Amino acid sequence: MRILVAIQGHYGQRIADNIRQHCPAEWEAYTYSFSSDLPAIVDDANEFLPKELPAADLLISLGEHPGVAQMIPDMVKKSGAKAVIAPADNRVWLPPGLARQIKRKLESMGVEVVYPVPFCTLAEKDSQNQYIREFAKYFGRPEIDIELDRDRIKRVAVIRGAPCGCSPYVADGLAGVWERDAVEKAGLLHHQYPCLATMVMDQQFEDTLMHRAGLMTKLAVEKAIKGVKVAK
The missing domain is CATH 3.40.50 (Rossmann fold)
Structure with missing residues (x-):
């Protein structure tokens, strides 16, 4: 292509x-x-x-x-x-x-x-x-795969990354993080990358686009952790 x-x-x-x-x-x-x-x-x-x-x-x-x-x-x-x-x-x-x-x-x-x-x-x-x-x-809505070692994140693989490139950065930053803290940590890493979406309130979503972007990353982590638990 x-x-x-x-x-x-x-x-x-x-x-x-x-x-x-x-x-x-x-x-x-x-x-x-x-x-x-x-x-x-x-x-x-x-x-x-x-x-x-x-x-x-x-x-x-x-x-x-x-x-x-x-x-x-x-x-x-x-x-x-x-x-x-x-x-x-x-x-x-x-x-x-x-x-x-x-x-x-x-x-x-x-x-x-x-x-x-x-x-x-x-x-x-x-x-x-x-x-x-x-x-x-x-490229688009992030999708990741997570491997746990007991209650800590051992490995994160990016299946589909955010176009800006933050997904590998978030994946690297989650290594060793407690499972219970992973979603919140992912949101922080997303902002630190940093996200370049606007912080202006959007009328359509009644939220900022930066927060909406961060939510995509947090949901990807949440879904991956749930997937690991189901597999167990």
């Missing part, structure tokens, strides 16, 4: 680096970087995009400004992407109204798009598109 990741700063760069580090060997991952000084409204995307972009099956838009999101249809045309993942880790970067406009435009082009809020909530069931589902096998 060929992936094009549109980035604009540290937030997107960290995700792109993690994808390259942990994706299957046969995947190809490219990045295109936008400048930080985009206008509020992009009238002509050609002013900010090259004549050609790397050919891709999947476009991942990780802009830190609404202008990047406005250019998603143009990036699709130039790359030939057949699917788009545009996370909303900060609603300022991708307002809901703009997301709906882009979705309608992409649907008219025959291109599937998903908007995970935040990125680490992405799951295979969110789409029937083969490229989005393939990506979500490896």
